[in-house]
Amino acid sequence: MSLLSEAVLSGASAAEIASAPLPEEYLALHLRAEDVTMFDDVTDKDVRKSLRLGHVPLPELAPDEVLVAVMASSVNYNTVWSAMFEPMPSFRYLKQVAKQGGWAERHNLPYHVIGSDCAGVIVRTGSGVRRWKVGDHAVVSPAYVDDQDPATHADGMLGSDQKAWGFETNFGALAEYTVVRATQLIPKPAHLTWEEAASNPLCAGTAYRMLVSDRGARMKQGDVVLIWGAAGGLGGYAIQFVRNGGGIPVAVVGSERKAEAVRALGCEVVINRHELGITDDLADDPKQVIQAGVSLGKLVKERVGREPDIVFEHIGRSTFGISVFVARRGGTVVTCGSSAGYQHTFDNRYLWMRLKKIVGSHIANLQEQWDANKLFELGHIVPTMSAVYPLAEAAQGCRLVQTNQQIGKIAVLCMAPHTGLGVTDPELRERIGEDRLNPLRGFTPGPGAN
Known part of the structure; x- marks a missing residue:
């Protein structure tokens, strides 16, 4: 262990951390x-x-x-894409970043350190960083933006050079240390442990922008929101944002175990997609898509009184045609991904003739991330962490996500030696309660279970 790592883990002062020498190398989960x-x-x-x-x-x-000592990270589906070298090898992304020249050239390496979620301690700051200092506890937004791009100042996600950190850039978070821009930093909620805090930024920020932001679906009180993949990382936060905003979440899941999990998050209306005959190859038959949409719409209407105002999409090919059909007249389908395939087909009559909208959404800008984080700080939204893996076994956690065996988020301990560390406001934690903070803990198998 390096002297810097020892200083961080011992709770050394900011001055002691700043004076500890930097290690020449660090342990990281990476691709070659x-x-x-x-x-x-x-x-x-x-x-x-x-x-x-x-x-x-x-x-x-x-x-x-800034250089961050990563206390904990978590697994996202973009890590799975990277490790499968799909939709193309991430090394192409690194070459594209390097074309900007200057400091960006560092990213083009024969290895790629991955990971897009982080909670940790700042151990060094660049000469241009003003609002953050050594010793600060932070979580990291995955939105890697160019603050000199004019479009960035309208919305950080519109800049032409916006990247997903740890996916389209190097030096990601599944490691002992990570390098991030100061424009990615967010205060760590003081009542959360490192692993709980690390489970939130990417999925919670993405779900917030999709549902709450004026750049997403603009959810209102009383809106019915159909949530595909509701037991996953994105879905678990979507349920909470809908409930916290006065909406009615309708969860679609693939098993009774996942139904149990979304009920633990407070979702009362749960539909098992297998009861509707929804399979991955359904998209190949337009008639079956419409039939599934009719059946789903009837179920939702029976249980909540009307069709969905908003459909929360990130599955893609196997569900998108159903989503367009099932949204109410004038409703919205908001999408941020396509884990089941990028090529979508749908009957366009049900879009244009019923005046529906499709909204594309990607990550979240820094203000949206801070707004979402405030809800964690207040205890209104809680982590969806269901299991914690050590960095040495993080690949197994990634495999669970790849095979859709996880529920919620899988956290990864990087520099933190064990769970339960990082809490600096124990009084608030006690007021909120351990059960409230960890509704999904144990729903995903832990290390050594598989």
Whole structure:
């Protein structure tokens, strides 16, 4: 263990952390460029085979960046995409970043440190960083934006050089250290542990923008919101934002176990998609898509009184045609991803003739992230963490996400030696309550269970 790591873990002062020497290398979960063809002609692209745990050189900081000691991270589906080298090898993204020149050239390396969620301690700041200092506890937004792009100042997600940190950039968070821009930093909620806090930024920020932001579906009190994949990382936060905003969440899940999980989050209306005959190949038959949409619409109307005002989409190919059909007249389908496939087909008559809207949404800008974080600080929204893996076994956690065996989020301990650390407001934590803060804990198998 390096002297800097020892200082962080011992609770040393900011001055002591700042004076501890930087290590030359650090432990990181990463991909190697030489492996990009390993899954050619392979059906099961098992990410445990491509993800490597080993030491990589510590990069130098740019003036607008900070070095964070990563206490905990979490697994997102973009990590799975990276490890499968889909939709294209992430090393192409790193080359694109490097074309900007200057400090961006550091990203183009034969290894890619991945991971887009982080909670940790700032241990160094670049010369241009003003609002953050060594010793601060922070979580990290995955939106990596160019603050010199005019469009960024209208909305950080509109900038032409906006990237998903740890997916389209290097030096991600599934590691002992990570490098982030100061424009990605958010205060860590003081009552949360490192692993709880690390489970939130990407999925919670994304769900917030999709539903609450004026750039998303603009959910109102009383809106009925149909949530696909409701037991996953995005879905668990969507349920909470809908309930907190006075809406009515309707969860679609794939098993009774997942139904139990979304009920633990307070969702009263739960539909098992298998009861509707929704399969991955359904999208190939337009008649079956409409039939499934009719059946789903009837179920929703029976249980809540009307069709969905908003459909929360991130599944993609197998569900998108149903989503367009089932949204009420004048309703909205908001989408942020396509885990089941990018090529969507739908009957356009039900879009144009019923005046519906499709809204594309991606991550969240920094203000939206801070607004979502405030709800965590107040205890109105809680983590959806269901299991915690050590960094040494993070690849297995990624495999669970790849095979859709997880519920909520899987956290990863990076530098933190065990769970339960990082709480600096125990009084607030006690007022909120452990059960309230961990509604999904134990729903996903932990290390050694598989």
